[in-house]
Amino acid sequence: MNARLPLAGIRVANFGWGWAGPVTGQTLSRLGAEVYKIESRARIDINRTIPPFAPGHHHDPDCALQNHAGWAGNGSITLDLKHPEAQALARDFVAHCDVVVENFSPGVMDRLGLGHARLAERRPQLVTVSMPAAGRSGPLSHVRTYGMSLSSITGLDSVTGYLDGPPVPMENAYADPLGGILGAFATVLALNWRKRNGRGMHVDCSQQEGVMQLMAPAFMDFVLNGRVARPLGNRHPLAAAAPHGVFRCAGEDRWIAIVVAEDTEWQALVQAMGAPEWSRDPQFAHHAGRVARIEELHRHLGAWTTSHDDRALAAQLQSAGVAATPVLDVGDLLSDPQFRARGTFFEFEHPLGFRETLYGNYVKTRKAAAPQRTGPMIGQDNDYVFRELLGLPAERYQRLVTERIIY
Amino acid sequence: MSIAALDGVRVIELGAGISAAFCARVLADYGASVLKIEPPDGGDLVRHWGPFPGDTPHPEKSGTFLALNAGKRSITLDVGSPQGRELLFELLADADVLVENNPPARMRDWGLDYDALAGRFPRLIMVSITPFGQTGPYADWKGYDLNAFHLTAAGSRYCGAPDREPLEHGTFSADYYGGYVGATWALASLFAQDELGGEHLDVSCAEAIAASFTGCQNIGDFAQNGTIAKRTGVGMALAAPATILPCRDGHVWMMALETAQWKGLVHAMGDPEWARLELFDSMFTRAQNADLIYAMMTEWTAGLGKQEIMDLCQANGCPSTAVYTIGDAGSLAHLHERGYFARPEHPLLGQVRILGAPVHVPESPGGPASAAPLLGQHNSEIYRDRLGLDDTRLAALHARGIV
Structure with missing residues (x-):
């Protein structure tokens, strides 16, 4: 500790939202990538509006605690993408990136002029990871779900519940952080491919297909015996243990x-x-x-x-x-001896003057670990990205801010 | 033509059960060459778990084994014996990744813990996936998937009735979570292996879920305000509709939070009188009257099929979905069309349909190149052809139960 992290030097533009999008960015950041969320004050990320807030910072979009946990490790730049000039700036930024992550419905990125084909014209090595609910093609590709209900189209919800009872909902989106990690899996997979083939690609990361992997044992019983699994409570799914x-x-x-x-x-x-x-x-x-x-x-x-x-x-x-x-x-969770010993959670001194508790690097490594970070303040990296990286002259930058394009 | 994402990557899998096998399976899906090492007496215990065709146990016909091990090769080897360990070392000499999920103490007993291996194999990326992790007071606790899951507070917080026991999903959801995490970190280490060499990736299934699922949306509130939120038994307690309701042929996940979604749902339901009440205009007031709303909605859903409800809702801008059984999901035209299923040819069972690769990578071959191996199917190929053992030596190892 602390050697270089494996994804050092990889820059990521994260157009993700919800819970899966931030987790993909966070995971890549834990692996060493430099990740920037693209967001806007014109439509504040709903995660920034969800309580609780830090004491004395109520309704401050930079101080929503669970937003910090989800987006930890991502940076932030602001662009109001409904303006063509903001879209052009986003393309300029992506030309400096290795990876684009997005989890809009299929077609949204194309309509913003940010589809993979267009972005790849300037950056043939670009890896784009799209992670819609049910993939970019097929009859269900436009299905709308929440993260919490996405698992319903994988079979997972149908086997969750008390023995012989109805399905009981998992009251939060297990599929979201898992899907976010899957998005990072897809990204690093494509980077390995790029290394061997010298060019980028557009990865179609269906959350449905990723989560449905968890159903393989029940799926095999369906295929081999035509049996349809039902809720078993906490019993062993294959009756291989009792109690x-x-x-x-x-x-x-x-x-x-x-x-x-x-x-x-x-x-x-x-x-x-x-x-x-x-x-x-x-x-x-x-x-x-x-x-x-x-x-x-x-x-x-x-x-x-x-x-x-x-x-x-x-x-x-x-x-x-x-x-x-x-x-x-x-x-x-905070007092459990195992999680304390492994430093699963940590207190972070936020620059805005409060302490918050976040989760840290939950995979333990020997050689290199990412620094402990929180989620970004809105636009915290605007100066670096627009002035230094893209080299915008001061006057133009100021105009874009005034005209609420960088906003 | 392009080169597979993990072309040339050599993986050795030394484990039992779900997590390590799943991790190695998704590496095999993208071109890694995975060698599964199984104990000579009976092989991976998943071979005995089933489900079996016709419920007749057979070590080569376990459905879960077929699913988790497609695309791999299998050799039998007792790595607990000194000769077995020497053979493993020969295999590790040109391996990139070792995936294992054994109890840490057993790996130490075998002399196969990372500290023992790192000096000899500096390029080796070792992925250890266990319920609790390699360190900490529970490191040597005994644990299975269920133990790991319920150590995360996910069940207590999110699944089950308030007065009944917390639930896990009806599958090995902690093992799979850890498997995905291990594969993701392994891919990153592989990406930089030439520059950085090896690494030990210590994955605790419980810790991964406690941190990234339960912790993410609860730990800040608990630390700051002492809030200990618990399961309620409905999808969302504070907003509605957001829960699972029965319908004619099963269940539906009814979800309509934003105003436009609720209006879409009301329209889909045929604009019933009760839904026009001003009281129901906000998702919060709807939640305060959840019993009433859910009763009225169930009157509607009870007469319709799950797919019908899903289609009607989706067409009206309401994101409700059918609760697909594994039969429904496993038969979806959508998944067939996308090529999600694979049908590798198994020596005893012929073509058996299994789930294909988890992520669709258009330019790289995805999915298993072959069916799951028979126990020790590749002994000859590996021991004779790769390691150059002659018949006499192989027979001796066989006689001593090492191979």
Whole structure:
């Protein structure tokens, strides 16, 4: 530490929005790229308007906390892209970039004069990563979804819920940060291709196809047996472990996750429980017997865990060799010993005079790690990009600002 | 013609289960040559997980194995034995990437932890994907996908009824998340491998999700204001409609937040009297009357099919979608047309449809070049042809259970 990061020298123009767009930029930044968000005061990014704000900075678009976490590592320049001159400046900027990231509906970038083909005329090595909901082609390419509901068209939502009950929504967009990481995957993949072939390309990164990979086990059961998977609660999706669930502990909304995949783990669990009568049933000694009577097994186990403290019980079971972990809630994340030890979250001294807590480099590396950063203030990199990189004369720059083109 | 994105990249996969196999699969999809090392006694445990055709267990016919391992080669090797380790070292000598998801203590016991390997293989990019990571007090805890997922607060915060247990998605969603993260970081290290040499990428599935999913939108608020938000059981508690509702043949994700989306939905529903109430003009007041709204909407959805509702809504500018079952999603004309599915020829099962590459890269061959390998299918090719072992030596290794 700290050697050069792998994407050092790669410059990215991030036209992304929502949650997936910022995460792609953030991920590339963690890998060493220099990333700039293109945004405008004419239509403030909705993420900048979502509470909570830093104390004393209410409704300040530079101080929305979750916006900072999502956009961390991205820089920012402002351009009101409804003006042709702003579009031309965006093209000038992209001519200095290696990568364009966008997650508009198909066609929007073309209408702004920012389609890949046009951009690549000036920059044949350009990699453009488009990440629409369902790809750039095909009958569903214009489907409109929110990140939260995107998983509904992958099958994922249909298997999430209590055993034999209706689908239960995941109340936030798992597909968004995952899709954002997928966008970074697509970008670095294309950069590897560029290195071998000497030119850029337009990558079609369908969020639907990326997220649907998680459904491979259920998909295979459909293909091989015509079976359509349904919600299983927390049970093992392929019945390869029993017990496999979340059990109530002492206290309000406290739970423990316990998985027993091997017979030796079962024996360890039985010992830890003090070998109660029910657990000595010889059928339970073997995987097949436990799977066959999993409901009964879970009922007994849940009755036992309910008087225990989740953390103490997890530690006790772990020392016996059982895969048991406390089910954390949001309030546990900062104090959890594992996340503290790994520096998962950190306090950041913001230049506007407040401290905020963000998540950091969650992949641990040996040689090089990106600096800890927050999200950008609007237009914080205008001077560097427009004056230094593009070399705009002071007069023209001033005019563009006054005319709200750089805005 | 162009050269595949990962042409010439050699990957060794040493793992069991989902995360490492998925990570290596997506590298194989784009031209990397992936050698999967399996234990001689039974191979990767996913071979025993299924689903199996006709529910008849067979180690070469596990659907999950077929899906995760297409495009790879397989050899059997007991890397826990000294001779096995020596053979692995010979293979690592010209490998670019090692992907593994073993417990850190086991890798140390085998002498295969990064510290042991880095000196000998300075160019090696090692991707370790585990539930909790290589360091910290839980590093040597036992954990599976479910343990990792629920350590992230994602279930407590976002999935399930308030009075019931938090839920994970009904699949290995923590393992897959870690697999994608590992592949992304590995691609970056590969991009710069000539200049920077090797690297160890320590991926904790729990940490990746706790940070980038749950942490992103909750940790700032908790740290500053002490807010501990919990699951509610509906899609969004503060705005409506935004939840899953039943319909004639399944479920729909009903979503109409902005005014134009709500107006589109009202129009799609045939402009019913109740929806014209001023009370329902804002997504916030709609949420305050969610029980009423959802009951009225369900009267409408109950009479229609999920695709019908989705089409009507989408045509009216309302972003509602069908909750596709895996049967629906797996049969979508859209995905067929885009070439998402692959049908590699398997020696025992013939052509089996599997999911293709996750990202469509027009100029680079994407998707698996072959079906998942049989257990040890490439032993001869690797041990004889690549490492130059003769029959006698190979027979001896076989007899001792090393190969």
